[in-house]
Amino acid sequence: MNPQNSGCLSRRHFLATSGFHLSAFGLAYLLKQDGLLGAPDKPDLEVPHYDLLPKKPHYEPQAKAMISMFMQGGPSQIDLFDPKPELDKLDGKKFPGDIKYDDAAHASTTVMASAWKYQKHGQCGTEVSELLPGFASIVDDAVLLRGMQSSVNNHGQAIYALQNGRVLGGRPTIGSWLTYALGSESQELPAYVALTDPRGLPVLGVDNWTNGWLPSIYQGTAVRSKEPRIPNLDAAPYLRGEAQDNYLGFLNQLNHEHLDRHPGESDLEARIASYTLAAKLQTAAKEALDISKESESTKRLYGIDNPATAEFGTRCLIARRLVERGVRFVQLFTANQTWDHHMGIIGSLPAACKYVDIPAAGLVKDLKQRGLLDSTIVHWGGEMGRLPVIQYDSGRAKVGRDHNTYGFSMWVAGGGFKGGMTYGETDEFGHHAVKDIVSHHDYHATILHLFGLDHTKLTFTRNGTAMSLTDNQGGRLVKEIIT
Amino acid sequence: MPSSSRSSSKRASLSVPRADKQTLLRRVTIDLTGLPPTPEEVATFLADDAPDAYERLVDRLLASPHYGERWGRHWLDIAGYADSDGYTDSDPARLWAYRYRDYVIRSINADKPIDEFIREQLAGDEMVKQPYKNLSPGDIDKLTATAFLRMVPDGTAAAATGEQTVARNAVVSETLKVVSSTLFGLTVGCAQCHDHKYDPIPQVDYYRLRAIFEPGFDLEHWRTPNARLISLMTDEERAKAAAVEKEAQVVETERKAKENEFIEKVLTWELEKKPEELREPLRTAYRTEAKKRTPEQLKLLKEHPTINQLSPGSLYLYDRTYGTKHQAELKVFSDKEAEIRKRKPAEIFIPAFTETATAAKTPPPTFVFSRGDPQQPKDKVEPSDLTVLTTFHPSNIPDSTPAQPTTGRRLAFAMSVTDGKHPLTTRVFVNRVWHHHFGRGIVASVGDFGHLGDKPTHPELLDWLASEFVAEHWSLKQLHRLIVTSTAYRQSSEHTAAQDHVDPDNYLLGRMNIQRIEAETLRDAMLAISGKLNPKMFGAPVPVKTDEDGQIVVGVDTTDTAGRPTGKYIPLNGDEFRRSVYIQMRRSKPLGMLETFDLPRMEPNCERRNASTIAPQSLAMMNGEFTLDEAKYFAERVTREVGADPTTEIKHAWLLAFGCAPTDAELKDSIAFLAKQTAHFKTDPVKPEAVAKGKEGPPTEPAMQALSSFCQALLTSNEFFYVD
Structure with a gap:
């Protein structure tokens, strides 16, 4: 560009002649021009611009945010959500049909009825297992999906299917797609947050919140349960508080002395401002993660008063606080294979339920009472369900159930989903989904729709090809379950 | 001038x-x-x-050898250097790409004339006598240089059959983009589909240019990335490898015998659990070849899955049932096999762009693709430079050169663009x-x-x-x-x-x-100032991994096949402190520290980098592990070199970080800051914490904590970030 023949004013020129003054509009300028988390301030020729500023969806959305509770391992639908009287009759007898196993060495063909009782709940009268009193109490606000299917019998591939739409890794997760499409309502908090379990990461670890080949600003930010909770965003423990304030004060002094020697260099001023902004982000995150100012009754609602549920309850409450502050997508994980009950299901399934059930229901109730449920999708479910037959057939204490991705259950609530309904059916044994089947593609298409996004139009061009979450695999908008 | x-x-x-x-x-x-x-x-x-x-x-x-690392990096940007194939989701590692990176650094350091440098990269293979065996170092260099034409994403090894046309065509068109932006500073890409809207490049020109490279690509007889590698193994080494393999096979045979023995044992134990009358029928059914089993046998096996699915692959699952250690016993054999195979002479490969004898003899035709669609070929074209350039500067590119083992197209093109008269x-x-x-x-x-x-x-x-x-x-x-x-x-x-x-x-x-200094310079300068920089040059890239928070850091990945942390730690023994140009550039895993500071994604190359100013950069500087570690090493170095007097320390740190002395005001502020920060750490002592393997703990003494904090301020200041 030649100044003599250039029709447009460059940014630097603009700044120099407009008396650029940071205190006046520096931060707003940085936020707007550079995007909070990663857009270049000097766009290159043909280099696309990516940021996290809020964006309009394809059409009017119902949902603005989503909280997903990912129950990694595969909760037993037979024992929790999908009562099968036929199994009670066949208990202990040979299974009359074909079964697909994952672990052959400990497989059997002996039918195992659920050890837990079902009862009708709510206005809708949906039958729920006695292991889930929390879910039973919000059943009128949720859709129970009993005909889920992904049909890949391994944890890794099944997790990929639910998280990124295909059974392979390397692709962006749904949270990544949502933030790519819609940005974030908050420029002070990460747009996409993964709340990990202090007991460990789920199978596939960090791949659960990867941006795949989307720009890295759409990666989920992992928030740990212990300090430092957000890498890079939190100061190292020994530098927290006064130590960091001293450091920032001194840095500011140095930078201003340097600026005095370089008058007119707006890049230097912008970098000084970016430290101020960074410190602000740190404060905002700290504030969002701090539940100490929440009332006792709120904490009770989430089970934070009970040691057995306090950990998950705290994360559920944080999830609400994040969404309240404009975060687009929050996913909570349970520890590695929490729900993978190959053996010892009689003892360990109730424990797994206890850990999450009351907090999960508390989250729905709290969102509802704050008027946030209508615009927030809540999801509870894992990557698979379990088989109607016994695995480890060697005594009651040892019995368990093997994987089942041909028919399983999960629930969704809020954000435009109907309340008080069940959708989908498995066969009489709970092995295969047979009616109103919802595949992971259907599920994704429906979620995107509630956010005002057409799953065939939300694309990212890679290698000259328009890539999408549902990846031309179909993807039925499940109209029956949305308002 | x-x-x-x-x-x-x-x-x-x-x-x-x-x-x-x-x-x-x-x-x-x-x-x-x-x-x-x-x-x-x-x-x-x-x-x-x-x-x-x-x-x-x-x-x-x-x-200085560091000159080649710096200016070689600039060339690698435009060449689109990466250590992985890209294109597909799995983004397989490109194990031998580093040979090209080393070629570039060596050539730049040797001040190889740039005309020669360009010619080798366009047509080095056409300058080396065939077959490419028992090669001299000069010949290896010329062949390695052609990896310039092998840098773009290439998903043809992993792409499905139905997607091959598109995937192959992508490799060709991306390579043309790299070539044209490197040599001509032009984006010819849009002429792929139609006449260039703004520049005098008709669509047919694009395909004439493409024809120069077509024989090396040969869409119909495609070679996947690995098939294009040239082995540097000599005949002698090959013979030795075969002998070692034979030894390994002996153990492998033993292992397989043992495996069968174990299966027999497990089968017998499993059968013992079955009613007596079923044992023989089950055994017979199991031993019958799957295809030959009768419907009754199939039904019987299905009712007894623990027998039906017993196989070498599932054997390990039965260890839990019987308290056996079959898996461990078999591992002794496979470990031994691996140990023997380690004695094979290492096979080194170079990535190269070459023409096959067939393609050279009868060059594959190049067609204009209607609207750029490789499935709609139209007119056939001959190789040539862009018409707009040939008007000033004829290129004379032959269709083929019968006397030579290659078509001579790229060599003629290379000579033409480097004749000093090319516009x-x-x-x-x-x-x-x-x-x-x-x-x-x-x-x-x-x-x-x-x-x-x-x-x-x-x-x-x-x-x-x-x-x-x-x-x-x-x-x-x-x-x-x-x-x-x-x-x-x-x-x-x-x-x-x-x-x-x-x-x-x-x-x-x-x-x-x-x-503003570039990403690599930022990281390298911090390492240099802290005294940690490892000047080791060349060789396989320093690995990167995804840590438990999803950040890409330098290190050896020790997660298990399901992506779960194993808690294992493999030290890099100082390689973690090598210059950034030697860090693995996996397209899907750019080192987080560098990416934050605008490390480009190579899709396919980078003509000009951004220099953004964003809050995550400041956060990485305030709280990032790398920054904190380097600040600590920097502080330790300062004390080690000049003792513990604050004024002397400040002056020395200043000299190391900025190459000059502090002003009086800066010195005064620094002394005050050190005193304040030391007092803070004295009154509010740092609680000792457990430090994970491979991680650097915080400094322990208040004075060192304060000095580290001071050093961090210098490393994160504008004076450090910008070059006057």
Whole structure:
């Protein structure tokens, strides 16, 4: 560009002649021009611009945010959500049909009825297992999906299917797609947050919140349960508080002395401002993660008063606080294979339920009472369900159930989903989904729709090809379950 | 040559003062080597009052091996260097790409004439006698150079059969993009589908250019990335490998026998659990070949899954049932096999772009693709340079060269673009060098010399530099000397009100531009200042991994196959402190620290980097593990070298970080900060914490904690981030 023949004013020129003054509009300028988390301030020729500023969806959305509770391992639908009287009759007898196993060495063909009782709940009268009193109490606000299917019998591939739409890794997760499409309502908090379990990461670890080949600003930010909770965003423990304030004060002094020697260099001023902004982000995150100012009754609602549920309850409450502050997508994980009950299901399934059930229901109730449920999708479910037959057939204490991705259950609530309904059916044994089947593609298409996004139009061009979450695999908008 | 940039040390500058010696030293040292000057270098240069002190400094820097790492990196950007194939989701590692990176660094350090450098990269294979066996180092270099044409994403090994046409075509068109932007500074890509809207490039030209490279690609007889590697193994080494393999096979046979034995045992135990009358039928059914089983046998097996699914693959699952250690016993054998195989001579490969004998004899035809769609070929075209260029400069590219084992197309093209008369090659190259020195090219759009690009600010200067470059035998080092000893380069970066008024963007170079250091320079300079930099050159890339929070860091991945952390830690023994150019550049896993500071994604290459200013950069500087570790090492170095007196420490740290002394005000502020921070850590002592394996714990003493904090401030300050 030649100044003599250039029709447009460059940014630097603009700044120099407009008396650029940071205190006046520096931060707003940085936020707007550079995007909070990663857009270049000097766009290159043909280099696309990516940021996290809020964006309009394809059409009017119902949902603005989503909280997903990912129950990694595969909760037993037979024992929790999908009562099968036929199994009670066949208990202990040979299974009359074909079964697909994952672990052959400990497989059997002996039918195992659920050890837990079902009862009708709510206005809708949906039958729920006695292991889930929390879910039973919000059943009128949720859709129970009993005909889920992904049909890949391994944890890794099944997790990929639910998280990124295909059974392979390397692709962006749904949270990544949502933030790519819609940005974030908050420029002070990460747009996409993964709340990990202090007991460990789920199978596939960090791949659960990867941006795949989307720009890295759409990666989920992992928030740990212990300090430092957000890498890079939190100061190292020994530098927290006064130590960091001293450091920032001194840095500011140095930078201003340097600026005095370089008058007119707006890049230097912008970098000084970016430290101020960074410190602000740190404060905002700290504030969002701090539940100490929440009332006792709120904490009770989430089970934070009970040691057995306090950990998950705290994360559920944080999830609400994040969404309240404009975060687009929050996913909570349970520890590695929490729900993978190959053996010892009689003892360990109730424990797994206890850990999450009351907090999960508390989250729905709290969102509802704050008027946030209508615009927030809540999801509870894992990557698979379990088989109607016994695995480890060697005594009651040892019995368990093997994987089942041909028919399983999960629930969704809020954000435009109907309340008080069940959708989908498995066969009489709970092995295969047979009616109103919802595949992971259907599920994704429906979620995107509630956010005002057409799953065939939300694309990212890679290698000259328009890539999408549902990846031309179909993807039925499940109209029956949305308002 | 315009007066504002004439290279003349005797002539006084026109309006602005020269940069002082310290500023100039830091500027030129970082510019040429990507590292800051050491205290010794500062002292030597300041003490050198000879009139040619600066010129000798430049010579010394150009002779440093770090020069090739810095300027090789610039070339790797435009070549689109990456250590993985990209394109598909799995992004497989490209294990031998580093051989090309090393070739580039070595060539730049050796000041290989750029015409030769370009010719080798376009047609090195056509200069080497076939077959490519028992190669001399020079021949290996020429073949490795052609990996320039193998840098783009290539998903053809993993893409499905139905997607092959598209995937292969993508490799060709991306390679053309790299070639045209490197040599011509033009984006010819859009002429793939239609006549270029703004530049005089008809669609047919694109395909003529493509025809030059077609025989090496050969869409119909495609070779996947691994099939294009050339092995450097000699016949002798190959014979030895075969002998070792034979030894390993012996153990393998033993292992398989053992495996069968175990299966028999488990089968017997499993059968014992079954009713007596079922045992023999089950055994017979199990032993019957799957296809030959009767319906009854199939039914019987299905009812007894623990027998039905017993196989070498599932054997390990039964260890739990019987408390056996079959898996462990078999592992002893497979470990032994692996141990034997380790004795095989290592097979080294080089990535290369070559033509097969068939393609050379009957070159695959090139067609114009209707709307760029490889499934709609139209007219056949002959190889040629762009028409707009051939009008000035005929290219004469043969269709084939019967006397030679290759078509000769690329060699003729390479000779033509490097003959010194080609209108674009030298201008584009020289402009790019200018861009790196000044932060902006004479044509600011370094990758677009076309109509949509920026017009040159100093067209005569560009022409003059290009002709000087050719006259100096395409010596890059000579070109650097010419530029960095110019008055323009040696100016102060200070603004003046008058100048800001007429030329606020400094298009006319009335002063030097201040520039933010690039991602690699940032990381490398921190390592250099902390004293940790490992100067080891070349070789396989330093691995990166995804840590437990999803950040990409330097390290060996020890997660299990399901992506779960195993808690294992494999030390890198100092390799973690190597320069950034040696860190693995996996397309899907860019090192987080570098990516935050605008490390480009190679899709397919990078013509010009961004220099963004965003909050995550500040967060990485305030809280990032790398920054905190380096600050601690820096503090330890300062104390180690000058003792524990605060004033001495501050001055030494300043010298290490910025190559100069603090001003009185800075010194005063620093002393006050150290005192304040020390007092803080004394009254509020740091609680000791467990430090995970491979992690660096915080400093332990209040004085060291304060000094680390001080060092962190220096490493995160604008004075460090920007070069005057």
